[in-house]
Amino acid sequence: MKLKLYSRTLSCGVLAAMALGAGVSHAADPVVFASYGGVWADTIKEVCGVPFEKETGIPVQTVATDNSIAQIRIQQMTKNVQWDIAPTEGDAVVIATENDWLEPLDWNYIDPDKKISEVGRMPTAIGAVAYSVAIAYRTDKVPEGRTFSGWKDFWNVKDFPGPRSLRNTPVENLEFALIADGVAPAEVYEVLATKEGQDRAFKKMDEIKDHITVWWASGQQPPQMLATGNVYYATTFNGRVAPLQAEGVPVDISWDGAAIEMSNYSIPKHAKNKEGALKFIKFCWNDPERLAQIAKKLPYSSFNEEMYQYLDPEYAKKLPTHPQNVDKQFNYNAEFWAKNRKQIQARWDRWRMK
Structure with a gap:
């Protein structure tokens, strides 16, 4: 009797749950987006994440x-893929692609009208944003009376001391x-690909080495040092300059010979929500x-030039891909560094220790 009562109660409970479930839509699987955090992650969440959901x-x-x-490597090796979208900056996209750790992107879906310039349309990554190291x-x-205009002046410690x-x-x-040694920006990798070119670059670095007071490691360091006046000239990410200017720091940027680089994003192989990731990327x-x-x-x-239609023209001039800036720079070659980083890094480490 008790058994029959329990069975009936259970059946009624199951039926009730089924009835409730019939009117409830299950939540969609999330897109897990990995990034380097900070202001960038907050911006993407506000501009893209919230409206996308x-x-x-x-x-x-x-x-x-x-x-x-x-982490991409570990997730692929363990077959436990946790991310749907992952950052693949610099030579990371080359390494990950060569190891088959990334899904090919469907560009016919993401950009059917080919509005994104070719440099941002990689087989396994999208160039999400462009930035410059300048x-x-x-x-x-x-x-007084002089104009600072690029790498030759950076190396010219006599006329531009500090x-x-x-x-x-x-x-x-x-x-x-x-x-700084006279190579045109468009030809740097052609020269650097040779042993003679690498020797030439390190020889030129010898000239400036003793004048480098800080070898920075964190992107926060250059703006801090410029703000305090601890350094007068420094490489930095272009996005760090505008906030200094807004605070009244007398600082400017030289686009001549700067390196245009990309923040790339990819879909790891076997991502749990590939479809959602593609939708988010687009x-x-x-x-x-x-x-x-x-x-x-x-x-x-x-890398979608239509963006400039929605920006103030004066503000647009502060951006790396603006027409008046882009031709002065060179495109960072991720393939070169993926192939040569190990041996050049070893030489660099020895050089730094001298």
């Missing part, structure tokens, strides 16, 4: 990483050294109005 019903879950390529300098420290700072890496610095990084919103919050640009 409202429009599609797909939630976006953000997670932070400080070494994406290592020289920022204190305008009040430039000697403390300097470079990033502690061969990446970009060897390219900058060659430009929604966030190929909508010119949304790209303009990102650029207004962070002075980085994109």
Whole structure:
């Protein structure tokens, strides 16, 4: 009797649950978006994540990483893929693609009209935003009557005296050294690909080494040092300059010979929500109005030129891909560094220790 009563009660409970479930839609699987956190992650959440969820019903879950390529590798090796979208900056996209750790992107879906320039349309990654590594300098420290205009002046410690700072890496610095030595920006990798070119770059670095007071490692260091006047000339990410200017610091940027680089994003192989990830990539990084919103919050640009229609013309001149800036720079070559980083890094480490 008790058994029959229990069975009937259970059956009624199951039926009730089924009846309730019939009127409830199950929540969509989230898109897990990995980034380096900070203001960038907050901006993407505000400009893309929240409106994406409202429009599609797909939630976006953000997670932070400080070494994406290592974590992509671990997730692929363990067959436990936790991310749907991952950052693949620099040579990381080359390494991950060569190891088959990334899904090919469906460009016919993401950008059917080919509005994104070719450099941002990679087989396994989208160039989400462009930024530049350039020289920022204190305008009040430039000697009267002189104009600071690029890498030759950075190396010219006689006419432009004062403390300097470079990033502690061969990446970009060897390219900058060659430009200071007279190589055209468009030809730096052709020269750097040879042993003679590498020797030439390191020889040029010898000239400036003793004048580098700080070899920076964190992107926060150059703006801090420029603000305090501890250095007069420093490489920095272009987006760090505008906030200093807004605070009244007498600082400007030189685009001549700067390196245009990309923040890439990819879908890891076997991602749990590949479809949602593709939708998010298109929604966030190929909508010119949304790209303009990102650029207004962070002075980085994109590879969809229609973005500039939605920006103030004067503000647009502060962005790396603006027509008056882009031709002065060179495109960072991720393939070169993926192939040569190990042996050049070893040489750099020995050189730094001398």
